[in-house]
Amino acid sequence: MKALIVEDDQFHATYLQDALAEALPEVTEIFHAADGVAGEEDARQGGIEAIVMDLQMDRRNGIEAARTIWAERPQSRILFWSNYADDAYLRGIAQIVPEDSAYGYVLKTASRDRLKLALRAVLIEGQIMVDREIHRRQKSGASLRTRLDDSEFAVLVDLALGLQDKLIAERQGMSLRTVQNRLLSLYEKLGVLSEFDDRLTLNKRVRALNRALVTRTINLETLEAAQRDLEAWLVDRS
Structure with missing residues (x-):
């Protein structure tokens, strides 16, 4: 052997x-x-x-x-x-x-x-x-309450790749409403919503990516693999 x-x-x-x-x-x-x-x-x-x-x-x-x-x-x-x-x-x-x-x-x-x-x-x-x-x-x-499920994680990765909601919906086979609901859910689980008050104007998508990297919910290897998948998907899509 x-x-x-x-x-x-x-x-x-x-x-x-x-x-x-x-x-x-x-x-x-x-x-x-x-x-x-x-x-x-x-x-x-x-x-x-x-x-x-x-x-x-x-x-x-x-x-x-x-x-x-x-x-x-x-x-x-x-x-x-x-x-x-x-x-x-x-x-x-x-x-x-x-x-x-x-x-x-x-x-x-x-x-x-x-x-x-x-x-x-x-x-x-x-x-x-x-x-x-x-x-x-x-x-x-991370508690079970804050752990992302597979669909939330998929939306997070597409967000990290820079995709807007409509393209995420197409790529993941979701409705636009479902994507938006997944975004709200992962914002909450990553602690993004609790950071906002009247004194701050923050970009939720950028903060979600920041929190995901800090908590190692996603990492460089995840993004490298996801970029490769995205490039293949875009070729098939065209």
Whole structure:
């Protein structure tokens, strides 16, 4: 069995290589790619179905690299690991993972035993595994009442891309009224409405984007992937 590590930090790559060797005796070869572009190229060489993927890398981030790998080889099993427990990452992964593929998400701060458990569960047993610490951090950062649902998140991303309400409605298959209701809801959940009083004149859309970035509801990787999707949609639309 061949495994691929996609990680731009050499220390972390060496740590992963050792953990893989300990947890997966089935692995006969371990390859290392220093960024997402190299990871895509190495995955094309054939025979690699087990991948450990960093999320934040130069040239191409882990979400985009995984999207390409899964599009070409949907049977690939990918364990993502990151310093961040962003909800945006989980949403981004959920949007691109093939229906029957296994994936996992573990923090770099996880214990070695926890990492080894995730490596085996995802890459060998084909399970879907998200580290409980990620869920714990998300719950501590946002209550169920303030968590955006999928439709609100989709509208937020389109807002961040600069789309006006009518184009958001067309792109998301919503009525204009529905888009406006989603905007009001996400303004409230992001705490935008509470910032306004008679002394201030603020742009709600800009403040919503600001709050979403500060709270890491969306991140740079989310916007990069969304821009790619938007460009493809605009080509199809024309």
